[in-house]
Amino acid sequence: MxxxxxxxxxxxxxxxxxxxxxxxxxxxxxxxxxxxxxxxxxxxxxxxxxxxxxxxxxxxxxxxxxxxxxxxxNDTLGPGAWDERLKRGVEEFIDVNLTPAPPANSPYRHAGILGFVFGHVWQRPGLTRRERRIITVASASPSTTRPSPCRRTSGPRSTPATSPRRRWTRSCCSSPRTTA
Incomplete structure (x- = not known):
């Protein structure tokens, strides 16, 4: 929900x-x-x-x-030593995913995946690994709510200075319009 x-x-x-x-x-x-x-x-x-x-x-x-x-x-935050947290994050990633951990070569992987998600969240007290897996599996399942597809919008088809063109926009976000 x-x-x-x-x-x-x-x-x-x-x-x-x-x-x-x-x-x-x-x-x-x-x-x-x-x-x-x-x-x-x-x-x-x-x-x-x-x-x-x-x-x-x-x-x-x-x-x-x-x-x-x-x-x-603060003891619920896990180890304060970053080297230990990253080591535990790599181990937890492998234990949970049954695959090698990614290299820690970007902020997303280093701080996000290994340092936070697996170095902290998956190891916190309060939920079992089974309960965390249920949440994760449900979260990774395809969503029934889909963003609206790109759609053609009305707009100038041609002007004296341009050839005919179409404008496209995503109806689901505020991304800038592009012309094709």
Whole structure:
């Protein structure tokens, strides 16, 4: 639901998961971090907001005061030594993907994949490897929401100074128009 940008179903499913006791707050918040890696920070931010709103709702419905948001300690951040974190990231990448780790030759691979995703996120407490795999497999599945294809837009076909031309634009983003 969170990946599909469906605000009400997100609220409903978060409420049901939390109100039923099926998923604890700490596990739900850990889910948000893992989800963010595969679906992006804006969607994860919205999901975390839904968790906070539904947490408040559940406590209100029970006539309880909402307790303070959990405070995390720095030990949940893993090793502070970057060499150790990267070494662990390479090992975790291999263990999870059953393939050699990529070379750490770009910011994306070095800091992102090996240092953060596998050097930190996949090793955090709060979710099992199985739970992380379920999130990852679901996140890597083809999305049912597809961006609109490029489409032809109206515009000048010809002017005295130019030959006939077509203008194309992506209807799903604000990328600049191109002419062909």
């Amino acid at each position: 969170a990946a599909a940008d469906s605000p009400q179903p997100i609220e409903d499913h978060v409420h049901a998961a939390r109100a039923s006791g099926d998923i604890g707050l700490e596990a739900m918040l850990e889910f948000v971090l893992h989800f963010a890696v595969y679906w992006g920070w804006p969607k994860a931010s919205h999901l975390e907001g839904a968790i906070a709103r539904q947490r408040d709702r559940i406590h209100r419905e029970r006539g309880e005061q909402t307790p303070p948001w959990p405070q995390l300690t």
